[in-house]
Amino acid sequence: SQQGEEDPQALSIQEGENATMNCSYKTSINNLQWYRQNSGRGLVHLILIRSNEREKHSGRLRVTLDTSKKSSSLLITASRAADTASYFCATDEGSYGQNFVFGPGTRLSVLP
Amino acid sequence: KAGVTQTPRYLIKTRGQQVTLSCSPISGHRSVSWYQQTPGQGLQFLFEYFSETQRNKGNFPGRFSGRQFSNSRSEMNVSTLELGDSALYLCASSLDGYRTFGPGTRLTVT
Numbered sequence: 001s002q003q004g005e006e007d008p009q010a011l012s013i014q015e016g017e018n019a020t021m022n023c024s025y026k027t028s029i030n031n032l033q034w035y036r037q038n039s040g041r042g043l044v045h046l047i048l049i050r051s052n053e054r055e056k057h058s059g060r061l062r063v064t065l066d067t068s069k070k071s072s073s074l075l076i077t078a079s080r081a082a083d084t085a086s087y088f089c090a091t092d093e094g095s096y097g098q099n100f101v102f103g104p105g106t107r108l109s110v111l112p
Numbered sequence: 113k114a115g116v117t118q119t120p121r122y123l124i125k126t127r128g129q130q131v132t133l134s135c136s137p138i139s140g141h142r143s144v145s146w147y148q149q150t151p152g153q154g155l156q157f158l159f160e161y162f163s164e165t166q167r168n169k170g171n172f173p174g175r176f177s178g179r180q181f182s183n184s185r186s187e188m189n190v191s192t193l194e195l196g197d198s199a200l201y202l203c204a205s206s207l208d209g210y211r212t213f214g215p216g217t218r219l220t221v222t
Contacts, residue, residue: 041216042213045210088155100145103154104154
């Protein structure tokens with residue numbers, strides 16, 4: 001079963017705009033991670049946020065985590081055409097994070 | 113340092129055949145996990161190995177199996193292939209919860 005659910009399923013924006021993607025999950029987690037995938041290739045790890053963290057930054061990426069609402073958001077600022085990809089959230093469940101569950105992903109298109 | 117490598121990158125098989133995919137993790141990573149990605153089902157967890165032991169298994173039929181060797185390299189096997197097994201198979205090696213994914217093996221079953 002897929003715990004993480006991304007919203008929206010697809011997003012189309014102009015270069016330079018910000019893109020926000022949301023992820024919701026159902027059970028308690030140890031951490032939540034965001035990945036990017038270009039055209040059916042391997043997944044690239046973007047950022048990991050632990051359950052006791054509320055916000056994390058990495059370059060143009062900002063991730064927030066609200067464990068009370070069981071949700072996370074990924075913000076990409078000043079988007080570029082190269083950001084065009086699918087973005088997935090994934091949650092680590094279980095006592096040692098053994099259950100790794102992906103959401104269905106958000107397809108982001110950044111138009112030049 | 114070298115990333116996660118998967119071989120082969122592309123594979124075409126016929127229904128009823130079996131297939132073995134290989135994954136070499138990042139040096140020092142002892143955990144390897146496998147995932148299946150299809151347009152309909154998305155990314156689904158297959159199984160995870162740690163120090164040659166299967167630590168967790170997803171909801172897949174027994175036709176899907178795997179193993180891990182003492183050097184942490186892992187293989188997954190699918191027997192009696194079905195058309196629905198056509199997918200991108202990704203493996204990931206991990207350390208401290210950070211999973212690094214390989215490029216995947218694209219399996220097409222005809």
